[in-house]
Amino acid sequence: MTEPTANDTDRSLDVPAATPTETMTVAAARALRNDDVCFVGIGAPSAACNLARLTHAPDIVLIYESGTLQTRPDVLPLSIGDGELCETALTTVPVVEMFQYWLQGGRISKGFLGGAQIDRFANINTTVIGDYDRPKVRLPGGGGAPEIAGSCHEVLITARHSSRVFVETVDFVTSLGHGSGPGDRAAAGLVTAGPVLVVTDLCLMEPDAETRELVVTSLHAGVTREQVTEATGWPVRFAARVGTTPAPSAEELGVLRDLHDRTERAHAGA
């Protein structure tokens, strides 16, 4: 049913409607499957991955680069190495082993990344805004991302939609997406799929099958094409058929809000 019903209206009195960020997190969580083994980036990806685990994907294996393997944190970690991750992990391995055996060894199905800049071919910049030697903004850098982008079977990206983030060309390719088009990943020596989905607070984008350019495949409920066009730094194209992302369910929102509440209390250092 697509039309709002009396029931939905009633429920909205009890549960505040989803914020754009919540809609993004829920949409990102839905991209994960119960049988995924997922290398989790910090921040937005971490919230999405744990929401997936707490809803439709209870058996998903979450791995953080600190070496915590198959972890089930009760609150979201502030860093990729919070004690919570180690205490709730199946096992914790050395960082060398994490990158060499588990990531480079090809055992991770999905890598989940964010980025300060993402371009039309889903290349990611987390290094500098401006020139490398005279940066306008010095960002944290690559961390695990360059090899997550290369070695995970598929990559998911999540970031807030703005023309500062979604740019025509990134200032610096920290982690390779689809380069400048078809064949570039293979030419770089990669056999993995690279970015297959970008989840923003406005829409879903996927690489075009032929050009590898990101195109809009689904708009979140209530979002217009004009909004997406305005918030994208290149003349973004829309797929032949653009869907509507189903709004977050009451269950998804409830679980996510509980998770954030628990996290906030824990990090306040009571």
Added chain:
Amino acid sequence: MAEIVSLRQAIATHVHDGDVVAMEGFTHLIPFAAAHEIIRQGRRDLTLIRMTPDLIYDQLIGAGCARKLVFSWGGNPGVGSLHRFRDAVEHGWPAPLELEEHSHAAMAAAFHAGAAGLPFATLRGYAGSDLRRVNDNIRTVTCPFTGEELAAVPAHRPDVGIIHAQRADRAGNVLVEGIVGVQKETVLASRRSIVTVEEVVDDLAAPSPNSVVLPAWAIDAVAVAPRGAAPSYAHGYYARDNAFYLAWDGISRDREGFEAWLREHVLDRESAGAEV
């Protein structure tokens, strides 16, 4: 063979101006007390190696100890920027900072190669990344068996490796538990090594035959520094002070605020741990 000494003595003996220093601990067991002692002793022109510079190198950089940084991720985890690191890179304050920038996979491999006595590390990495363009130490090597081209980086061979651990026994054998990062590799890759510990005990009480134990004869100095990893954490001893990581964003944002903090919390304080 490890000597059990005071932290002040360990730093005075083993860390010199101009040294290449690796202080490791991946989010966990970050050797803050040792870093503060380096700041107090006024070391200069250090080349600092660390995967995640974190608050510890933000403090060393802001205090003027560093000439060069070899790293792979320089942020305040989950919070945002390292403002002292950014000020040094963007404005050369308090001194210009040379960067050698890698990825985590390459940094871990470089420590591994250093510990293994190899000249370089190889990995399937940096594919299509501009890091290759800005770091001349990222090169390629061809597999002699398959012809595959792989990334190569020089092994890390620090003059001094410094880590923090839960405890040592009276002979100087050290137990590390929890997220063990690249701590073992750092000690074994370094020419000299210092381990700070929460406590020295009669019996190490390693919980498993596979526990991470560094033998005394692989370490140069062991120093007791209770809460020596705070505001990071020591698994089994104390939790990560996430509130301080959040507060650091404000403390470090401008130079005056940082310098006031440094004076009060580092320069005017006594060295951690007892004199031996």
